[in-house]
Amino acid sequence: MRVGELSKRSGVPIPTIKYYLREGLLPAGAATAANQADYGEEHLRRLLLIRALIDVGGVSVAAAREVVAALGAHADDPLELLSAAQTAVTPRHRPDRETPEWHTAKQRVLDLIAERGWLVYPLSPEIDLVADALAAGGSLGVTELFDNLGRYADSAASLAAVEVRTVLDRPDPAARMELVVLGTVLGEALFSALRLLAHQHESARQIGIPDAPPQKNPETAQ
Amino acid sequence: MRVGELSKRSGVPIPTIKYYLREGLLPAGAATAANQADYGEEHLRRLLLIRALIDVGGVSVAAAREVVAALGAHADDPLELLSAAQTAVTPRHRPDRETPEWHTAKQRVLDLIAERGWLVYPLSPEIDLVADALAAGGSLGVTELFDNLGRYADSAASLAAVEVRTVLDRPDPAARMELVVLGTVLGEALFSALRLLAHQHESARQIGIPDAPPQKNPETAQ
DNA sequence: TCAAGTGGATAGTGTAACTATCTACAGCGG
DNA sequence: CCGCTGTAGATAGTTACACTATCCACTTGA
Numbered sequence: 001m002r003v004g005e006l007s008k009r010s011g012v013p014i015p016t017i018k019y020y021l022r023e024g025l026l027p028a029g030a031a032t033a034a035n036q037a038d039y040g041e042e043h044l045r046r047l048l049l050i051r052a053l054i055d056v057g058g059v060s061v062a063a064a065r066e067v068v069a070a071l072g073a074h075a076d077d078p079l080e081l082l083s084a085a086q087t088a089v090t091p092r093h094r095p096d097r098e099t100p101e102w103h104t105a106k107q108r109v110l111d112l113i114a115e116r117g118w119l120v121y122p123l124s125p126e127i128d129l130v131a132d133a134l135a136a137g138g139s140l141g142v143t144e145l146f147d148n149l150g151r152y153a154d155s156a157a158s159l160a161a162v163e164v165r166t167v168l169d170r171p172d173p174a175a176r177m178e179l180v181v182l183g184t185v186l187g188e189a190l191f192s193a194l195r196l197l198a199h200q201h202e203s204a205r206q207i208g209i210p211d212a213p214p215q216k217n218p219e220t221a222q
Numbered sequence: 223m224r225v226g227e228l229s230k231r232s233g234v235p236i237p238t239i240k241y242y243l244r245e246g247l248l249p250a251g252a253a254t255a256a257n258q259a260d261y262g263e264e265h266l267r268r269l270l271l272i273r274a275l276i277d278v279g280g281v282s283v284a285a286a287r288e289v290v291a292a293l294g295a296h297a298d299d300p301l302e303l304l305s306a307a308q309t310a311v312t313p314r315h316r317p318d319r320e321t322p323e324w325h326t327a328k329q330r331v332l333d334l335i336a337e338r339g340w341l342v343y344p345l346s347p348e349i350d351l352v353a354d355a356l357a358a359g360g361s362l363g364v365t366e367l368f369d370n371l372g373r374y375a376d377s378a379a380s381l382a383a384v385e386v387r388t389v390l391d392r393p394d395p396a397a398r399m400e401l402v403v404l405g406t407v408l409g410e411a412l413f414s415a416l417r418l419l420a421h422q423h424e425s426a427r428q429i430g431i432p433d434a435p436p437q438k439n440p441e442t443a444q
Numbered sequence: 445t446c447a448a449g450t451g452g453a454t455a456g457t458g459t460a461a462c463t464a465t466c467t468a469c470a471g472c473g474g
Numbered sequence: 475c476c477g478c479t480g481t482a483g484a485t486a487g488t489t490a491c492a493c494t495a496t497c498c499a500c501t502t503g504a
Contacts, residue, residue: 004449011318015494018451023492028451035451035500045362052358054492055316061492082425086418095277096233113419119426120419129415133408136274140267141397142404144388145412151384152409152416159377160420164428166366175363182364184421186355187374188414190367193351194374195413196308197335197342198382199406203304204341206386226480237463240483245461250482257469257482276461283461 002029006039010047017047025050025065049178057185063088067181074177078167081177083121085184090125095132105134108146112153163187224251228261232269239269247272247287271400279407285310289403296399300389303399305343307406312347317354327356330368334375385409 007014020026026046029037046068053064070084096102109130113120120127137145163183170176229236242248248268251259268290275286292306318324331352335342342349359367385405392398 002450013494014450016492019493022452031451033451033501035449035498036502037451048358048361051317052362056354056358058313078429079422079425082421086421090415090418091280095273118419118423120422124419124422126415126418130412130419132278133412133415136270136278137404137408139270140274140400140404142401142408144401144405145408148384148388149412152381152413153420155377155381156413156416156420157423159374160417160424162370162373164421164424166370168428178362179364179366182359182362183366184418186359186364186367188417190352190355190371191374191378191417192410192414193312193348193355194378195382195410196312196348196406197340197346197352198375198378199304199308199386200301200342200346201340201379202382202386203301206390207300224481235463236481238461241462244483253482255470255482257467257480258471259482 001039001044002037003039006044006047009044010051012047012051020047020050020061023061023065025061025068049182052182053185056189057089058189059089059185067185071177071181075174078177078180081180082184085181086124086126089185089188090129093125093128093132095136097128097132099135101138102131102135105138106131108134108149112149116153116157159191223261223266224259225261228266228269231266232273234269234273242269242272242283245283245287247283247290271404274404275407278411279311280411281311281407289407293399293403297396300399300402303402304406307403308346308348311407311410312351315347315350315354317358319350319354321357323360324353324357327360328353330356330371334371338375338379381413 001009003014003017006012007017010017012020017026021028026043029039029043031037050064050068053059053067054061059067066088067085070081070088074080074084106128109127112118113127134145134149137143167176167179167183170179223231225236225239228234229239232239234242239248243250248265251261251265253259272286272290275281275289276283281289288310289307292303292310296302296306328350331349334340335349356367356371359365389398389401389405392401
């Protein structure tokens with residue numbers, strides 16, 4: 001197929017497809033002439049994957065490129081791929097990490113990891129992200145994040161156990177590697193939204209149920 | 223205090239503080255002269271809150287403005303504030319939602335909510351976000367997200383129950399409202415990072431533990 | 445034949461989040 | 475009261491990102 005059809009089937013505009021080709025997110029099609037190339041189903045699939053990462057997962061174009069590169073480079077090593085996928089979806093840091101409060105927070109995270117015997121790469125940027133959240137809360141007097149850290153870790157562990165099991169249940173290795181990436185990114189989007197919905201439900205339940213759920217337009221109230 | 227001190231104590235550069243003032247994220251200080259104003263502790267606290275939202279939570283400046291506005295506007299109604307905070311941290315949609323696959327996915331989410339009796343605002347954008355993730359997975363043949371939706375919901379529900387209880391345990395109403403916002407945003411950042419760490423652990427555990435965790439630099443391997 | 449479509453290159457657009465300067469003027473040690 | 479630092483407020487400039495838009499010399503298919 002040529003770009004026109006690729007565009008129609010994927011829903012991605014042609015200029016955007018060209019942009020992804022330039023940026024190396026999408027491999028070039030097989031050239032049949034100086035200005036003609038042929039794309040296959042794998043290009044369509046790759047394009048859908050890219051759009052899932054960008055539109056649903058909210059990752060940057062640069063990060064999406066890293067992810068698909070890792071998909072190609074680590075076709076045999078799930079741990080390497082997982083590492084690459086996590087690095088790509090992990091935001092660059094901006095907070096100040098030189099304060100003593102931050103180091104206290106980081107130590108708290110390292111303690112948590114040690115006492116649970118978690119097997120994690122000790123230099124994972126995610127460790128610092130947890131410390132960032134704890135430190136930011138701490139600077140505003142929010143000790144609840146520290147207090148609940150164990151519960152957060154319990155939830156994360158049980159969720160991760162299911163997700164990893166699900167990935168490993170896939171028989172085909174290539175499909176499994178793709179699920180590593182999609183599970184990491186789409187699972188995040190899915191869970192985040194469900195958590196917010198669960199907040200609504202639990203708030204209504206624990207506070208007491210109002211006549212109607214919160215309305216955006218107050219004029220419908222009375 | 224004047225901007226200089228506010229900047230030093232918060233770690234935010236003076237031009238950025240001025241920018242936040244212009245954008246309405248930070249209320250103006252009490253003017254003492256044509257070119258002098260006085261800021262108090264509440265300005266510092268507000269600034270730390272804004273930076274927590276932006277740097278750690280990754281929300282946009284515009285969204286942060288909405289959140290702090292809601293904090294002021296709904297000082298008495300936690301459900302309204304929760305709704306505003308969620309709307310602010312919920313990304314704008316880009317995926318195509320007109321396909322039949324998407325509507326199937328959305329119906330699946332509505333069924334889940336109905337069968338669990340979740341009390342959620344039926345027009346919540348988060349419902350569409352869940353459908354987005356399911357549909358994106360579905361277009362790539364990932365049925366696992368559908369299969370595990372119930373487990374995701376279980377995890378989200380138990381996490382939300384703890385978080386809402388924690389917020390309601392705060393005696394002071396003003397502090398409680400602040401925790402609604404910080405819990406929504408920082409809790410998300412905290413949990414996301416922990417989930418990734420848990421993925422590393424579970425992968426290593428279920429696949430089999432290699433000699434060393436994944437290395438970024440292969441030259442240290444041998 | 446010939447309009448529609450294409451690959452590749454280059455340039456332009458719009459938004460977001462700052463960052464820099466400029467202009468008075470205030471505060472304060474000497 | 476001199477002069478230096480430090481403002482507040484206004485305006486303009488910068489950087490990064492993710493596209494969009496054109497142009498050109500082709501090729502394709504009716």
